[in-house]
Amino acid sequence: MNRSSKERFKKIVGHDNFCDTEEDRLSYSYDGTGREYKPEAVIFPGSAAEVAAIMCLASELLLPVVPRGAGSGMTGGSLPVQGGLVMPLTRLNRILEIDRQNQLAVVEPGVITADLQNAVKRQNLFYPPDPASMKFCTVGGNAAECAGGPSAVKYGVTRDYVRGLQVVLADGRTINTGVRTAKGVVGYDLTRIFVGSEGTLGVITKLVLKLIAQPESKSTFMVLVDGMIRAAELVTEVLESYLPCTMEYMDKTALEIVKDKLSFELPEEAGAFLLIELDGSRDSVESDSARLVKFLDDCRGVLGVRRAKAGTAEAEMLWSARRAISPASFQLKPNKINEDVVVPRSLIPELVVFVEKLSSELGILIFTFGHAGDGNIHVNIMLDKENSEEVVRSEKAKKKLFKKVLSLGGTLSGEHGVGLTKAAYLPMEIDAVTLDVMKGLKKYFDPKNILNPGKIFI
Amino acid sequence: MNRSSKERFKKIVGHDNFCDTEEDRLSYSYDGTGREYKPEAVIFPGSAAEVAAIMCLASELLLPVVPRGAGSGMTGGSLPVQGGLVMPLTRLNRILEIDRQNQLAVVEPGVITADLQNAVKRQNLFYPPDPASMKFCTVGGNAAECAGGPSAVKYGVTRDYVRGLQVVLADGRTINTGVRTAKGVVGYDLTRIFVGSEGTLGVITKLVLKLIAQPESKSTFMVLVDGMIRAAELVTEVLESYLPCTMEYMDKTALEIVKDKLSFELPEEAGAFLLIELDGSRDSVESDSARLVKFLDDCRGVLGVRRAKAGTAEAEMLWSARRAISPASFQLKPNKINEDVVVPRSLIPELVVFVEKLSSELGILIFTFGHAGDGNIHVNIMLDKENSEEVVRSEKAKKKLFKKVLSLGGTLSGEHGVGLTKAAYLPMEIDAVTLDVMKGLKKYFDPKNILNPGKIFI
Numbered sequence: 041m042n043r044s045s046k047e048r049f050k051k052i053v054g055h056d057n058f059c060d061t062e063e064d065r066l067s068y069s070y071d072g073t074g075r076e077y078k079p080e081a082v083i084f085p086g087s088a089a090e091v092a093a094i095m096c097l098a099s100e101l102l103l104p105v106v107p108r109g110a111g112s113g114m115t116g117g118s119l120p121v122q123g124g125l126v127m128p129l130t131r132l133n134r135i136l137e138i139d140r141q142n143q144l145a146v147v148e149p150g151v152i153t154a155d156l157q158n159a160v161k162r163q164n165l166f167y168p169p170d171p172a173s174m175k176f177c178t179v180g181g182n183a184a185e186c187a188g189g190p191s192a193v194k195y196g197v198t199r200d201y202v203r204g205l206q207v208v209l210a211d212g213r214t215i216n217t218g219v220r221t222a223k224g225v226v227g228y229d230l231t232r233i234f235v236g237s238e239g240t241l242g243v244i245t246k247l248v249l250k251l252i253a254q255p256e257s258k259s260t261f262m263v264l265v266d267g268m269i270r271a272a273e274l275v276t277e278v279l280e281s282y283l284p285c286t287m288e289y290m291d292k293t294a295l296e297i298v299k300d301k302l303s304f305e306l307p308e309e310a311g312a313f314l315l316i317e318l319d320g321s322r323d324s325v326e327s328d329s330a331r332l333v334k335f336l337d338d339c340r341g342v343l344g345v346r347r348a349k350a351g352t353a354e355a356e357m358l359w360s361a362r363r364a365i366s367p368a369s370f371q372l373k374p375n376k377i378n379e380d381v382v383v384p385r386s387l388i389p390e391l392v393v394f395v396e397k398l399s400s401e402l403g404i405l406i407f408t409f410g411h412a413g414d415g416n417i418h419v420n421i422m423l424d425k426e427n428s429e430e431v432v433r434s435e436k437a438k439k440k441l442f443k444k445v446l447s448l449g450g451t452l453s454g455e456h457g458v459g460l461t462k463a464a465y466l467p468m469e470i471d472a473v474t475l476d477v478m479k480g481l482k483k484y485f486d487p488k489n490i491l492n493p494g495k496i497f498i
Numbered sequence: 499m500n501r502s503s504k505e506r507f508k509k510i511v512g513h514d515n516f517c518d519t520e521e522d523r524l525s526y527s528y529d530g531t532g533r534e535y536k537p538e539a540v541i542f543p544g545s546a547a548e549v550a551a552i553m554c555l556a557s558e559l560l561l562p563v564v565p566r567g568a569g570s571g572m573t574g575g576s577l578p579v580q581g582g583l584v585m586p587l588t589r590l591n592r593i594l595e596i597d598r599q600n601q602l603a604v605v606e607p608g609v610i611t612a613d614l615q616n617a618v619k620r621q622n623l624f625y626p627p628d629p630a631s632m633k634f635c636t637v638g639g640n641a642a643e644c645a646g647g648p649s650a651v652k653y654g655v656t657r658d659y660v661r662g663l664q665v666v667l668a669d670g671r672t673i674n675t676g677v678r679t680a681k682g683v684v685g686y687d688l689t690r691i692f693v694g695s696e697g698t699l700g701v702i703t704k705l706v707l708k709l710i711a712q713p714e715s716k717s718t719f720m721v722l723v724d725g726m727i728r729a730a731e732l733v734t735e736v737l738e739s740y741l742p743c744t745m746e747y748m749d750k751t752a753l754e755i756v757k758d759k760l761s762f763e764l765p766e767e768a769g770a771f772l773l774i775e776l777d778g779s780r781d782s783v784e785s786d787s788a789r790l791v792k793f794l795d796d797c798r799g800v801l802g803v804r805r806a807k808a809g810t811a812e813a814e815m816l817w818s819a820r821r822a823i824s825p826a827s828f829q830l831k832p833n834k835i836n837e838d839v840v841v842p843r844s845l846i847p848e849l850v851v852f853v854e855k856l857s858s859e860l861g862i863l864i865f866t867f868g869h870a871g872d873g874n875i876h877v878n879i880m881l882d883k884e885n886s887e888e889v890v891r892s893e894k895a896k897k898k899l900f901k902k903v904l905s906l907g908g909t910l911s912g913e914h915g916v917g918l919t920k921a922a923y924l925p926m927e928i929d930a931v932t933l934d935v936m937k938g939l940k941k942y943f944d945p946k947n948i949l950n951p952g953k954i955f956i
């Protein structure tokens with residue numbers, strides 16, 4: 041990008057919002073994956089009109105533009121692998137409207153997910169999507185990646201809460217998709233083309249989000265089980281009669297690395313842990329909780345059930361242990377490959393057995409935890425990147441894992457997306473004709489390939 | 499289509515499954531809208547491979563192909579307005595799989611919606627979408643139109659239950675979209691491009707459907723209210739504290755025309771009627787029902803609340819009265835324009851006042867009923883098509899209605915789609931740039947414009 045081009049961008053957003061110092065470029069060169077690609081510059085639009093002007097100019101200059109939320113993505117979605125501009129949408133951070141009666145919110149993409157959740161909670165409303173990064177990730181990034189979270193087992197993922205979008209296209213045109221209302225079938229469903237498209241088809245500049253009533257009550261249960269396979273079986277058994285809003289699990293290794301966070305002694309024979317939550321009206325939570333505890337107490341393999349009321353210190357302790365798994369895992373090895381595969385949940389036991397075998401076969405430490413209720417398992421392959429031989433074995437483990445997941449009718453990603461890190465594996469899951477149709481769609485929306493190029497397809 | 503082309507189609511499906519007699523053509527010339535367009539022939543494929551071969555040949559011949567379910571659509575989606583072939587998918591009617599543990603079904607498009615519901619119910623599972631035509635419409639047609647129904651207020655519409663599709667494209671290529679699992683974000687969301695695309699982008703040949711656990715219990719309430727505006731207000735008030743699985747209403751006229759179906763005397767002062775249902779676990783239904791009755795009894799304008807247990811004769815009576823509205827309306831006038839507009843539900847009272855005013859201003863009988871819980875109102879403009887002056891006034895009423903709906907932040911169709919009858923009004927709701935993007939999408943998927951041409955866009 042030459043000086044005159046830079047001046048033109050500065051004219052759009054103002055001098056302060058176009059940054060190309062070494063520090064600025066470095067600050068926006070990485071995301072949750074730990075890889076690094078430096079952009080030529082970082083541009084901070086302050087309005088949808090500015091985004092449109094930026095895209096117009098980028099289109100003229102054939103300059104890559106990588107939209108970015110908080111950079112918390114796990115597959116490199118916001119990395120400028122082909123240079124160009126990184127465009128954080130963080131200045132578009134207004135909650136434009138919360139409509140209590142019609143249970144919807146209109147927001148800009150830069151709103152932080154937890155901020156939206158807190159704002160709607162004050163009106164007795166609930167925005168369920170809860171990615172682990174919710175305290176700093178943005179709603180726009182969530183939509184671009186179709187983020188999930190523990191509550192997905194009951195409430196679904198970001199896709200299920202996006203009713204309409206304002207999107208700036210690669211050539212700078214602005215479109216409005218979807219509806220404000222609960223239903224709407226007028227014209228093609230453009231909204232859901234953009235949700236999960238990882239910033240490769242358009243730039244989301246406004247979102248109309250569905251909200252629901254805040255559940256009145258919640259109960260949290262910690263269930264210690266004698267082994268991982270039995271725990272995985274229990275998931276399906278519980279879901280036959282209950283619809284928990286959380287159904288997380290940790291295997292023995294995950295449990296070990298966070299045991300300091302627990303306020304109680306872990307029994308020697310504990311082989312896995314389930315974190316189950318029920319929400320709803322006070323009455324239904326009470327009656328379901330009583331039934332659930334009775335059910336679990338009678339279950340083979342259950343070592344103990346602890347109940348904590350929502351909002352209490354004990355519930356918080358359980359959650360902080362759950363959330364500590366990922367950071368704490370680096371006690372084991374300096375690096376990890378974290379894959380968010382999904383299998384039909386009744387097949388989790390089969391996946392667990394496979395992973396254990398894989399681990400011992402290849403001599404690699406692999407542990408699992410995650411959203412058992414929807415079969416979305418975070419498989420963590422631990423390694424030391426400095427050990428090139430271990431890197432090879434880890435990559436081998438990853439590929440074998442992917443093959444197994446697909447053979448079980450699963451998918452390679454439940455919530456992280458494809459981005460950069462899974463692009464090479466896309467053809468394992470998507471057949472050639474379907475892939476071709478997807479690539480054609482990219483070409484239709486972005487013929488010059490300037491929007492987040494180098495992602496999803498390689 | 500010349501004789502040799504016909505022979506080639508016959509070779510694909512067998513002689514018995516290619517019909518071009520006058521009777522056959524007539525039988526497939528109309529749908530729920532009452533308009534008539536005769537196809538050149540009717541072709542009944544028996545497999546996805548036959549659909550693919552048909553599309554290959556149609557593509558070569560530049561022959562329009564109109565995929566068809568049961569022809570119950572309300573906007574002409576299955577009418578062959580440009581001739582060519584009507585292609586009912588009714589022979590593809592197998593339920594291929596019901597996976598109880600993972601709560602999903604794999605079905606062919608010709609399966610009748612109620613048959614699927616009954617089949618999954620036997621496994622204690624539930625497929626919620628319930629269009630009024632569910633006893634004869636097909637799952638494939640439901641997906642093509644993104645059908646809704648009364649249960650949408652709690653459970654969502656067809657879109658929310660389609661996880662993956664097999665689709666034959668206009669040129670005969672077959673693609674596989676989506677996933678079997680609860681989550682999945684690998685590649686673009688092609689599934690939801692096809693859902694609601696009214697057979698204009700591809701032919702659905704297989705569906706992977708999400709199921710949920712069958713609710714244990716259900717309660718039905720009939721609430722008589724002194725006036726329509728108060729009834730509309732009550733909808734929002736109830737939804738602040740409850741999530742009913744049905745929240746239907748009828749205005750005074752709708753009530754009048756079905757009063758013979760009711761097993762009780764209608765009080766003189768009854769101005770509107772709400773049909774509310776709660777479902778869930780036995781305990782929660784009982785406790786919520788008790789609370790709801792108490793709440794309604796204390797509500798201004800409520801004349802009476804009757805409760806019926808689900809599955810009882812009384813509940814069935816209430817539903818048969820509700821379903822009888824549409825057929826019974828022809829007592830009033832020989833024809834009607836039935837629009838399924840949606841407004842944010844808190845604005846239903848404003849729409850009701852507007853419709854009453856419109857009715858008296860234009861001297862036309864208009865009555866309303868429908869899915870109040872999601873703001874999806876069926877506005878029925880009654881007329882005699884033989885009376886050309888009345889036709890003009892009715893069309894005027896329709897256009898004024900649409901303008902009002904859009905000014906309230908609503909949409910022109912909640913579940914019927916655009917098809918033929920709403921195509922002219924599409925630009926009222928969708929701006930020019932967005933419309934252009936939709937048309938481009940059609941061109942991308944169907945460059946020769948052979949799949950259900952003449953629909954959605956004119």
